Amino acid sequence: MTRTRFSAIAALWRRLLSDRRGNVLMIMGFATIPLALSTGMVVDYSRAARLQTKMNAAADAAALMAVSKPMMEKTNEDIKVIAKSFFTSQVSGLPGLTYDPANVTVTITGTVGASNTRTAVVSYTAQSQNAFGGLLKMATTPIGGTSSANSSQAPNIDFYLLLDVSQSMLLPATTAGYNLMTSKAPKSCAFACHITGATNDNYAIARANNITLRTDLVNKAVSDVTAVAKSTAAENGAKYRMGISSFFDQYQRVYPTTPIAGSYVVSDLDSIKAHASDAVVPSYCKQSERICGQNDNDTNTSFTNAFNGALSTMPLSPGDGTNVQGDTPQAILFLITDGMRDEAFNGNVNNRKIGPLPTELCDSVKARGIRIAVLYTEYLPGALDKDPWSVTNVRDPLLKPVDKISPPLIACASPGLYYEVTTDSDISAALAALFQKAVATAHLTQ
Structure with a gap:
C-alpha cells in the first residue's frame, strides 16, 4: 500500500514538472x-x-x-x-x-x-x-x-572646527520645540527656511517663540569645548590651538579670518569662545535665491567648497606634535554636520547633487596626515513629511527605509572619531566627548 501511494505521488510530481502552462507566474x-x-x-x-x-x-x-x-x-x-x-x-x-x-x-x-x-x-x-x-x-x-x-605622551594639536550652517541646521533641537514649531507653522516654509524679512518661516517662528535650534546648540558646544580644551591641556601638558570656519553653499572663515603667525588657528582659546556665535546660518532672499536676483536652485550645502576651503587653511604636512625643536602640532579637522549634500556640481546649479557626503573629499584631507573627527547631527526624515518634493527626492531615497547619510560620515571619520546625536541630545556633551577621544593620552591600536 505504501509503495503504491509513493508511486502515485512520484507520478504526480513528474507531471507537474513537465507541465509548462503558467510557468512564468509560478x-x-x-x-x-x-x-x-x-x-x-x-x-x-x-x-x-x-x-x-x-x-x-x-x-x-x-x-x-x-x-x-x-x-x-x-x-x-x-x-x-x-x-x-x-x-x-x-x-x-x-x-x-x-x-x-x-x-x-x-x-x-x-x-x-x-x-x-x-x-x-x-x-x-x-x-x-x-x-x-x-x-x-x-x-x-x-x-x-x-x-x-x-x-602615551599627549601631543600638541591644532583643531580646525568646520561647522555646517546650511538651512537644515535650523531644525528644533528638542522634541518639544519641534512640536511647538509644527503647531505654530503647519503650512509655512516646509523645512527650516530662513527668508530675509519673513515673519512666517520656521526660523522667524522659532525666534518669536524662543525655540532652540540645532545651530544654537552647535555654537554653544563650540564655546563649551574651549573650556574642556583648556582644562585638558592643563592636565596633560599639551598645547592646543583652534580655528573656526563654516559652510553653506560657500566656505567661510569665521575666526581667525586672516592667518596669525602663518596659521588659521590661535592658542588663545578664550577668543575662540568669544567668536563661536559668529558661525550663523545666512539669511535667504527667497526660494532658489539665497542672494536676490541670483538663481541657485537651492543648492546650499556644498561639501566640495567646504573641504576645499578647509584644505586651504590646514598644513600640507602636519607634524608629530612633540616639543622637539622644529616639530609642529598634529592637525585634526572637526566636522559638525547633518551630512546632507545639496550642491551645484561643477558650479552648474541645474546639475544638482543631493545625497551623502562624497568620501573622496575626506580622503584628500587624510592624505595629508590630518585626522577627521565627525559629529553627526542626525538628519531627521520626519522633518520632511509635509513637503512632497522632499519626501520624493530626499526622505524616501536617502533616509527610509535604509539610512544612506550616516555610513559615508562613519567612513569619513578617522578610527574612533565618530559621534552621532539626534533630537533631545546634548550636543555640548557629545562634542566634549569627541574632543576627549581625539586628545586622550592614548592611541587606539585596534
Whole structure:
C-alpha cells in the first residue's frame, strides 16, 4: 500500500514538472519569497552594522578612559570594574540590542603608578535583534568587537572646527520645540527656511517663540569645548590651538579670518569662545535665491567648497606634535554636520547633487596626515513629511527605509572619531566627548 501511494505521488510530481502552462507566474511566485527575505536581511544587517559601530565607539571610549591619567593611580582590578561599568552605561538602552554585561571582557596590563605605562583591551559580544530574520529562524545577528589603548605622551594639536550652517541646521533641537514649531507653522516654509524679512518661516517662528535650534546648540558646544580644551591641556601638558570656519553653499572663515603667525588657528582659546556665535546660518532672499536676483536652485550645502576651503587653511604636512625643536602640532579637522549634500556640481546649479557626503573629499584631507573627527547631527526624515518634493527626492531615497547619510560620515571619520546625536541630545556633551577621544593620552591600536 505504501509503495503504491509513493508511486502515485512520484507520478504526480513528474507531471507537474513537465507541465509548462503558467510557468512564468509560478517562477515569479517562487522568486518573490527569497527576494522579500533578501530585502529584509539587508535591513537587519544594516541595523546590526549601526549597532556595532555604536558599541565599538563605546569600547574605544572605555579603553581610552582605562589608560587616562586619573586611572593611572588605581589598581588594575579597580580599572577593570570601572571600564566595564562605563561600557555598560554607554550601550544600555540601545534600541534593538540584546546585551549581557557578562559578555564584556576588560584586560589591563601594566603596573600601578602615575608614571608607568598601561594597556587596556575591551572586548564584547552581543546580539542585534532582527525584524525579518525571524522568518528564517534567525531572530538575532551576532555582533562583537575589540578596542585596545595604551598610555602615551599627549601631543600638541591644532583643531580646525568646520561647522555646517546650511538651512537644515535650523531644525528644533528638542522634541518639544519641534512640536511647538509644527503647531505654530503647519503650512509655512516646509523645512527650516530662513527668508530675509519673513515673519512666517520656521526660523522667524522659532525666534518669536524662543525655540532652540540645532545651530544654537552647535555654537554653544563650540564655546563649551574651549573650556574642556583648556582644562585638558592643563592636565596633560599639551598645547592646543583652534580655528573656526563654516559652510553653506560657500566656505567661510569665521575666526581667525586672516592667518596669525602663518596659521588659521590661535592658542588663545578664550577668543575662540568669544567668536563661536559668529558661525550663523545666512539669511535667504527667497526660494532658489539665497542672494536676490541670483538663481541657485537651492543648492546650499556644498561639501566640495567646504573641504576645499578647509584644505586651504590646514598644513600640507602636519607634524608629530612633540616639543622637539622644529616639530609642529598634529592637525585634526572637526566636522559638525547633518551630512546632507545639496550642491551645484561643477558650479552648474541645474546639475544638482543631493545625497551623502562624497568620501573622496575626506580622503584628500587624510592624505595629508590630518585626522577627521565627525559629529553627526542626525538628519531627521520626519522633518520632511509635509513637503512632497522632499519626501520624493530626499526622505524616501536617502533616509527610509535604509539610512544612506550616516555610513559615508562613519567612513569619513578617522578610527574612533565618530559621534552621532539626534533630537533631545546634548550636543555640548557629545562634542566634549569627541574632543576627549581625539586628545586622550592614548592611541587606539585596534
